Amino acid sequence: MAEKGVKVVGMWASPFVARVEMALRLKGVAYEYISEDLANKSETLLSYNPVTKKVPVLVHDGKPMAESAVIVEYIDEVWKDGYPIMPADPYERAQARFWARYADEKCNAAIYPVFTTAIGEGQAKLVHEAQQCLKTLQKALEGKKFFGGDGVRYLDIIVGWYARWLPITEELSGTSIITD
16 A cells, blocks of 8 residues: 555656656655556646656655656655665765766766667767766766665666666667776
8 A cells, every 4th residue: 555645657667767666665665656658648647747748756645746856855855764865965965966967967868869869870979978978977986886875875766777778778779888
């Protein structure tokens, strides 16, 4: 049974929905999952997120919110007990937010076109751009097991989907984004 009206509207393959589910699970929050067909968006999704009409949407006590990074921060603020997601130190929180925004705005934007562009010179350029973004992001990980230090934290949740989806993207596009 879901905890006092906690619902997630999502789609199984969305890495952004996975972020929200990971945060809820780390916090030990039970929730109801509402599966969405993105090719045929439901009235539920459109009523909960009329602005972007995207998943995920977290509904807590009847109040919907969108955008996975915002939702992950909300989860950490509302369920303060248990596993900490955001760093306690204000500077470290700011750094985590900076790198999360970098990953969302730069790396994701560089990775997605690799999958959707035909093989050739244009795709090679896109692969190079994606590699450069990931190399820059890797600097935030230097000397640490996780971006969050000794455990999974905010930035690990934000970029954690890369480990699953980059190999799939590489296989489907015939490229190699992750270099040795």
